[in-house]
Amino acid sequence: MYGLNTLGISLVRADFEPKGLIPLHTHPRATELITVLEGTIYAGFLLPAENIFKSCLFSKILKPGDVFVVPQGLVHFQYNVGRTNAVILASFNSQNPGFVMIPNIIFAVYS
16 A cells, blocks of 8 residues: 555455465564454464463454454464455554464474
């Protein structure tokens, strides 16, 4: 959005099909504010601890009009748990929040 250039903020709209997922990722330079416009979204972030096995998951099922804040740099996700399409509007307090995807392979289980 050209009107936001140099204001230190940015926006993104994400459309989800049923069971649509934005997998684990982080924004190293911004806090994210998620607003649900349509559908039902399960969103959450991990609060790290010194011992990785004691990290805490903060999550919530969000309906239209609900807001969820993800602090800067924390690993998080969004998942459409509804049977219909869902739409979110994500706002960032940086015009360049960054996007770092967490590789799925770190969760692989080998037998």
